[in-house]
Amino acid sequence: SFDETWKSGFTGNALIVICIVGYVGYMNHLKASNIFAILVAKQLLRFKNAKWVAGVVAIVLIYWMSMGVPSGVAFLALLYGTLYPVLRYLGMNGLTASSLLICSTGIFATPNNAFGMTQMEMFGMDPASMPQVWAKNLFPLVIFMWIGIAVGFIVWSKIQDKLDEKKHSPYIHNDPIPVPDPKELGVPYYYAILPLLPLIFIICGSSLVQQQVTLSIVAATVLAFVVAFVVRYLSALRKMSFQEAVEESHTFFKEVGGAVGYIGMLIVCGMFFSGTLTAFGGFNIITNFLLNNLKMPLAAFLMIFTLISALMYCVSGSNSLSIFAITPLVAQTVLETQPEWAMLAFCLMSMTYGNFGAAISPISSGNLLVAGSEKVPVNALIKRTAVPTFLGMLFS
Numbered sequence: 001s002f003d004e005t006w007k008s009g010f011t012g013n014a015l016i017v018i019c020i021v022g023y024v025g026y027m028n029h030l031k032a033s034n035i036f037a038i039l040v041a042k043q044l045l046r047f048k049n050a051k052w053v054a055g056v057v058a059i060v061l062i063y064w065m066s067m068g069v070p071s072g073v074a075f076l077a078l079l080y081g082t083l084y085p086v087l088r089y090l091g092m093n094g095l096t097a098s099s100l101l102i103c104s105t106g107i108f109a110t111p112n113n114a115f116g117m118t119q120m121e122m123f124g125m126d127p128a129s130m131p132q133v134w135a136k137n138l139f140p141l142v143i144f145m146w147i148g149i150a151v152g153f154i155v156w157s158k159i160q161d162k163l164d165e166k167k168h169s170p171y172i173h174n175d176p177i178p179v180p181d182p183k184e185l186g187v188p189y190y191y192a193i194l195p196l197l198p199l200i201f202i203i204c205g206s207s208l209v210q211q212q213v214t215l216s217i218v219a220a221t222v223l224a225f226v227v228a229f230v231v232r233y234l235s236a237l238r239k240m241s242f243q244e245a246v247e248e249s250h251t252f253f254k255e256v257g258g259a260v261g262y263i264g265m266l267i268v269c270g271m272f273f274s275g276t277l278t279a280f281g282g283f284n285i286i287t288n289f290l291l292n293n294l295k296m297p298l299a300a301f302l303m304i305f306t307l308i309s310a311l312m313y314c315v316s317g318s319n320s321l322s323i324f325a326i327t328p329l330v331a332q333t334v335l336e337t338q339p340e341w342a343m344l345a346f347c348l349m350s351m352t353y354g355n356f357g358a359a360i361s362p363i364s365s366g367n368l369l370v371a372g373s374e375k376v377p378v379n380a381l382i383k384r385t386a387v388p389t390f391l392g393m394l395f396s
Contacts, residue, residue, distance in 0.1 A: 020217070022221075023198060023221050024078075024081035024195075025252065028081070030194065031186075032228070033085055035185055035189060035192045036085075037086045037089050038180060039192050041179050044090060052154050055092070055153060062083070062105055063107050065199065066107070077369060078199055084098070093161065093172045095374060098370045102381065102385045108319070108350070108354045109141065116350045119350045122328050123335070123342045123345065124335060125343075145351075147395055149388045151391060152389075152391035156387040171377070232249075298333075301333065302345055307353070312326060315363075330345055331346075355392055359388075362379065367385075
């Protein structure tokens, strides 16, 4: 219902995102994001074509980092306070840097993916074997996906950058950002660790590291804010009073308020649209028609349903519909006709389509977050992300 969607939206993805946006705003105010970006960018500037080298490294790095953050949209918000400014200092315009983040955060083939384990059960496999299946079957496909995304991103971004410059597009920010001397910022170098605190706490509070203490993303972000506040106050003890430090920390809450009114509303509205489409049952009608009225070879069947899953993600803004509406139908068909193809079908249905489907969705939380942050129409972002993620799907 309308009421339930708005309640779950604001207590789910929207709450996570606005907390992280608040923290990123506080980091920007303290110049902690700047000092982190400058120190990293100075190392990468040694390479020729540094921004494209950094882009390729980011695709691989983001995948490994994502294993510790269960929410894709929350991870995107964290990247905006860490990796995004690095790419900007290296000469990448805002829209290109944002599209790279989208292209890199939707690879769901990880050994701790709960949805992947659910799909394993649908194909008659033991979810406990997920780490072994990931190492033997999924990770090799991830490597091919990296190659497809990297090639597509570099070639397509260069083409789009030239076209946008020629048309004087208002949606790209090509203003060069020279890398300043970190000493000019007037903050200690150790502030560079502060933007990473939410990610560190999220990973340390997950089952990947230990089982005793579990931290939600919101709890980890609030804890990071408290630690950052204490570090800030102690480091500036002789320069500001406690009251001044508290007043400065209000930046966090101001950013949270702004995110509620813009990014939070975009995400919740997208979730409401997705729920409405699902409630009408239109997806089931399409799926049943294709299954019951079209007879085709199993290989073609699997490829077509991989594309259908991507389109389902696109129009619903969520991976859940593909997992719980499409995967059972595919699993039943494969197990009844050619059960030896179960592993192939599982790999296709658990990883190949998700990144492409999320990247081209006009209502996915990630795209709405990035479009809202960059102040660009969603279609301008999708234009950048569609080709690299399609090539990643095709390669894998």
